Amino acid sequence: MSLLxxxxxxxxxxxxxxxxxxxxxxxxxPDHASFLEMMDIVNERLITSGQDPVAFDHDCREGIxxxxxxxxxxxxxxxxxxxxxxxxxxxxxxxxxxxxIEPFRAKxxxxxxxxxxxxxxxxxxxxxxxxxxxxxxxxxxxxxxxxGKEVADAAMDAAACIGCGACVAACKNASAxxxxxxxxxxxxxxxxxxPEKDRRTLAMVRQMDKEGFGHCTNHYECxxxxxxxxxxxxxxxxxxxxxxxGLREAFVGRQEAAEGGD
Amino acid sequence: MSSxxxxxxxxxxxxxxxxILVAATGLVLVLFxxxxxxxxxxxxxxxxxxxxxxxxxxxSLHGGGVWIARLGLLxxxxxxxxxTISLTRQSRAARPDAYGRQKAQVSGRxxxxxxxxxxxxLCFIVFHLMHFTVRNIENFGGPDYEVVLDGxxxxxxxxxxxxxxxxxxxxAFYILSMVLLYGHLSHGVSSLxxxxxxxxxxxxxxxxxxxxxxxxxxxxxxxSIPLAVLAGVLK
Ligand code: HEM
Ligand code: FES
Numbered sequence: 307m308s309l310l311x312x313x314x315x316x317x318x319x320x321x322x323x324x325x326x327x328x329x330x331x332x333x334x335x336p337d338h339a340s341f342l343e344m345m346d347i348v349n350e351r352l353i354t355s356g357q358d359p360v361a362f363d364h365d366c367r368e369g370i371x372x373x374x375x376x377x378x379x380x381x382x383x384x385x386x387x388x389x390x391x392x393x394x395x396x397x398x399x400x401x402x403x404x405x406x407i408e409p410f411r412a413k414x415x416x417x418x419x420x421x422x423x424x425x426x427x428x429x430x431x432x433x434x435x436x437x438x439x440x441x442x443x444x445x446x447x448x449x450x451x452x453x454g455k456e457v458a459d460a461a462m463d464a465a466a467c468i469g470c471g472a473c474v475a476a477c478k479n480a481s482a483x484x485x486x487x488x489x490x491x492x493x494x495x496x497x498x499x500x501p502e503k504d505r506r507t508l509a510m511v512r513q514m515d516k517e518g519f520g521h522c523t524n525h526y527e528c529x530x531x532x533x534x535x536x537x538x539x540x541x542x543x544x545x546x547x548x549x550x551x552g553l554r555e556a557f558v559g560r561q562e563a564a565e566g567g568d
Numbered sequence: 569m570s571s572x573x574x575x576x577x578x579x580x581x582x583x584x585x586x587x588i589l590v591a592a593t594g595l596v597l598v599l600f601x602x603x604x605x606x607x608x609x610x611x612x613x614x615x616x617x618x619x620x621x622x623x624x625x626x627x628s629l630h631g632g633g634v635w636i637a638r639l640g641l642l643x644x645x646x647x648x649x650x651x652t653i654s655l656t657r658q659s660r661a662a663r664p665d666a667y668g669r670q671k672a673q674v675s676g677r678x679x680x681x682x683x684x685x686x687x688x689x690l691c692f693i694v695f696h697l698m699h700f701t702v703r704n705i706e707n708f709g710g711p712d713y714e715v716v717l718d719g720x721x722x723x724x725x726x727x728x729x730x731x732x733x734x735x736x737x738x739x740a741f742y743i744l745s746m747v748l749l750y751g752h753l754s755h756g757v758s759s760l761x762x763x764x765x766x767x768x769x770x771x772x773x774x775x776x777x778x779x780x781x782x783x784x785x786x787x788x789x790x791x792s793i794p795l796a797v798l799a800g801v802l803k
Pocket of ligand 1: 523687
């Protein structure tokens, strides 16, 4: 184990007030610490010296909850591919490095404090259509509906999305298309998702627009930043599903829709 | 009826709907740019070839054909520009506070400068129309620019092109615009397959390659004309 001395530039902000970067010297950080453990060490020292610790989100610390949102040196969750901040280790940094640490920035993700942002917009998009309607009570038989292996695998890839917001943070337009396309696409590919497919697609995209996210310019920074490597092909599918749903909504009446089984 | 209009207007006001309009109008312009270039390359086949081609366009459908094309293209350009400006503004508003550090991992410069290459192209389109269509930058009309071919009087397109491009400044602006069009197309052509929902895991690379090859073809083809005039090959 070796120890690293790092210069941190950390964003400090209270909700609704202008923020600024604070220079913090992080001395003698063990290189086997995770990034969040480094933040813990820094915070312990801030508290001991009577200063306000840096507020940041975290929960599982094993890459599955999606809470640890931070822009590290200009990239969501730091420079390593397919990792969350909690999975990033300090051995990827060098002695004397300067590290910029900022919140995910988007109008739809207002800063709560320092590095913590409110990602409630994602929840509202999910509530708008990211579900299927089922009878609750008696659990349905798990394998009652046959699903092709390819379909199941693809839906599983989309379901890997942990809703961390890295796609929004990485996008130059603060677009939520990768998130929305994964959530809509997962259900839109499965038989259980078919009955509400159009309604879901339209509602989720409309909520996405309403929350003030930007649009997709097909740069694919989101895919590069995604800790779960969600593919931009889900965005292709969302574009396709949305166009079809929009045209059906405009031209197809209730009866014809019923004939089509949708 | 009204609910159809209502649904469609809601559709085209959404971010994806608007982007689909950009892609559809972009496709119209992409196809036009290719046809336009092929027509212009007739200059290398000699004055008669390009003059006859110009005459054919002017007189198709008793002179109506050219107006149908003009109005269609005008509509495509207007929709393309209005939609892209509106999308760009919305997306700027989506990130009001800039990052202290932001690193692009995969996107290229052409993709990130679409609005700037586009707005320069808009200036170019206006100039180009004033130059060779309205012809109020330089006088390319009158008896000096008339030729007779197979007993028919027609506009001397060939002479207009040669005289027009013999000004170095004008040619330089055309070439600069074509370089920006190259950038616009090298991202735009493959991008439109994604927007229209046609890209797949397997075809994506092919679309990318087609986009780059297409952009290069347009760049070389269009620049060859002012360069040939300046080099004295077309005279
Ligand atoms: C010869 C003229 C033009 C052609 C052939 C053309 C073609 C295209 C194509 C194919 C796209 C890709 C659409 C997509 O991503 O799905 C595009 C996008 C774009 N165009 Fe054009 N375009 C032209 C002129 C213009 C002009 C005059 C503007 C001026 C504002 C402009 C601004 C843009 C912008 C900003 C985008 C990116 C939109 C986005 O990613 O959301 N273009 N163009
Ligand atoms: S803390 Fe749960 S993903 Fe990082």
